Amino acid sequence: NQYLKEWQAVGFGSPSMHNNLEWLHELNIEYDSSTFDSDPFEPQSEGMQTIFPFRVSDNSTNNGYVELPYTLPQDFTLFVLMQEKNIDIWKKKLDWIAEHGGMVLINTHPDYMDFEENGLGIEEYPAEYYKKFLRYIKSQYKDVYWHVLPREISYFWSKNIVRKPIKMRMTREKEIELKGYDKRKTSGKKRIWIDMDNSPHVPFFKPIIEELNNRGYQVMLTTRDCFQTCGLADLLNLSYKRIGKHYGKNKIIKVAGLVFRAFQLMPAVRREKPDLALSHGSRSQLILAAMLGIPSILIFDYEHATMFPFAHPKWVIVPEVISDNAIKLSGDRTFKYPGIKEDVYVPNFRPDSTVKNKLGLNEEDIIITIRPPATEAHYHNPQSEVLFKATIDFLGNKENTRLVLLPRNEKQADKVREMWPEFCSIGNIIIPEHVVDGLNLMWYSDMVISGGGTMNREAAALGVPVYSIFRGSIGAVDRYLAENGRLTLIESVEDIKTKIVLEHSHRTAKPKYSNNATLQSIVASIISVFEKYS
Numbered sequence: 001n002q003y004l005k006e007w008q009a010v011g012f013g014s015p016s017m018h019n020n021l022e023w024l025h026e027l028n029i030e031y032d033s034s035t036f037d038s039d040p041f042e043p044q045s046e047g048m049q050t051i052f053p054f055r056v057s058d059n060s061t062n063n064g065y066v067e068l069p070y071t072l073p074q075d076f077t078l079f080v081l082m083q084e085k086n087i088d089i090w091k092k093k094l095d096w097i098a099e100h101g102g103m104v105l106i107n108t109h110p111d112y113m114d115f116e117e118n119g120l121g122i123e124e125y126p127a128e129y130y131k132k133f134l135r136y137i138k139s140q141y142k143d144v145y146w147h148v149l150p151r152e153i154s155y156f157w158s159k160n161i162v163r164k165p166i167k168m169r170m171t172r173e174k175e176i177e178l179k180g181y182d183k184r185k186t187s188g189k190k191r192i193w194i195d196m197d198n199s200p201h202v203p204f205f206k207p208i209i210e211e212l213n214n215r216g217y218q219v220m221l222t223t224r225d226c227f228q229t230c231g232l233a234d235l236l237n238l239s240y241k242r243i244g245k246h247y248g249k250n251k252i253i254k255v256a257g258l259v260f261r262a263f264q265l266m267p268a269v270r271r272e273k274p275d276l277a278l279s280h281g282s283r284s285q286l287i288l289a290a291m292l293g294i295p296s297i298l299i300f301d302y303e304h305a306t307m308f309p310f311a312h313p314k315w316v317i318v319p320e321v322i323s324d325n326a327i328k329l330s331g332d333r334t335f336k337y338p339g340i341k342e343d344v345y346v347p348n349f350r351p352d353s354t355v356k357n358k359l360g361l362n363e364e365d366i367i368i369t370i371r372p373p374a375t376e377a378h379y380h381n382p383q384s385e386v387l388f389k390a391t392i393d394f395l396g397n398k399e400n401t402r403l404v405l406l407p408r409n410e411k412q413a414d415k416v417r418e419m420w421p422e423f424c425s426i427g428n429i430i431i432p433e434h435v436v437d438g439l440n441l442m443w444y445s446d447m448v449i450s451g452g453g454t455m456n457r458e459a460a461a462l463g464v465p466v467y468s469i470f471r472g473s474i475g476a477v478d479r480y481l482a483e484n485g486r487l488t489l490i491e492s493v494e495d496i497k498t499k500i501v502l503e504h505s506h507r508t509a510k511p512k513y514s515n516n517a518t519l520q521s522i523v524a525s526i527i528s529v530f531e532k533y534s
């Protein structure tokens with residue numbers, strides 16, 4: 001209030017559109033603009049559901065203020081996060097509001113606009129978008145719109161519009177809504193929220209979900225739409241909510257995207273009110289769990305992964321081979337399981353030979369499944385790409401050798417087709433048109449070569465010869481597998497020629513390493529946490 005007085009200001013707007021309209025009565029203001037009509041990408045995404053100003057009255061006095069909800073998407077959301085390349089959405093919404101006689105209120109940020117036109121920064125969009133929008137209003141609605149300041153419309157609304165004031169009563173339900181998370185148990189049900197933000201999480205969590213369901217726990221499942229995660233979930237008949245996407249390899253936009261996805265997850269999580277959050281490295285889940293006060297368990301098997309400093313799990317579950325020194329939590333918050341995470345689901349694997357026919361493979365060929373490096377991961381080392389290229393160059397023209405390549409996204413697939421068009425045209429490189437069961441493909445392969453951790457470890461769990469071209473920091477699990485002869489590390493271009501053995505593998509009747517001890521250990525740890533602390 002002191003600053004309002006000093007600056008002769010009469011309005012207020014809160015950061016990130018966080019709002020509690022009851023609290024704002026403590027401010028000496030004529031209007032507030034901390035809300036919106038409807039915006040699913042905001043922290044409090046339910047919105048005011050109106051394109052008109054409205055008055056908010058105090059319960060105990062006749063005083064109040066006018067609330068001005070913004071009615072067009074914010075520029076940062078539209079052009080920086082969503083990467084829209086035109087103003088069509090602004091124009092369409094403007095036309096609809098004009099048709100209904102509403103208020104067009106737009107929230108723009110000059111610090112995100114590029115006025116120089118000499119190359120966009122990481123979080124910038126062309127100022128020309130804003131200019132085009134203003135020109136569109138001026139030409140399309142000439143002489144029929146009223147261009148006013150917020151203080152002018154609030155004064156006009158207070159003096160001229162007769163409307164029943166909105167009484168903001170802080171009921172228990174509203175208090176819960178504003179806090180975002182109800183700590184009360186609901187109907188005695190045991191709810192666990194699992195978030196899958198990468199494709200390896202799908203086969204990993206499927207048996208865990210089944211086991212939890214069998215023991216009376218309800219699972220709320222969310223997935224991020226990236227790296228074929230949703231496609232695999234569909235393939236395994238999992239019921240999930242698709243929320244959010246991946247934002248590429250730029251570190252700043254990637255971090256912003258993870259935070260943004262946390263806010264996207266909020267409405268669904270608040271509705272379901274889970275007692276416990278569980279993931280295998282979902283940073284967005286950790287952020288939201290910290291915001292809403294939901295206890296969280298993080299399962300991980302790569303100790304060099306980077307986490308956010310402000311969003312830590314309460315408990316972790318890790319393989320036994322990861323040393324205590326690599327874990328940042330105290331011993332009573334750490335659980336360990338035997339084997340590797342792939343041992344959770346590989347024992348349930350049943351071979352299906354139809355995959356060979358679908359891909360046009362035959363027994364005479366040496367079949368090699370190849371996975372490119374995770375070029376958009378924070379731990380990516382460009383040396384992995386050098387080894388990937390050298391591997392394709394070395395194996396691509398070998399006689400009776402077929403390379404089945406499993407790209408992480410369409411960009412990788414297009415790049416392979418562009419770099420090795422001849423190998424692709426003659427069928428030496430096969431890129432499946434649809435999502436395939438990776439375990440099944442590897443089972444019928446003679447070897448696996450991968451730039452990522454999960455596929456390497458899946459092959460090791462199946463007993464298939466596997467070569468790793470991953471050149472990031474080698475984790476304890478991969479070192480354990482390499483020391484036990486279950487994984488070969490390719491550390492140089494020369495290793496490709498000297499270490500890779502081109503021969504048919506001898507397939508056993510079932511996976512070599514197969515028991516359910518890992519699954520039972522992880523589920524027991526989850527239930528222990530739930531029963532003791534939730």
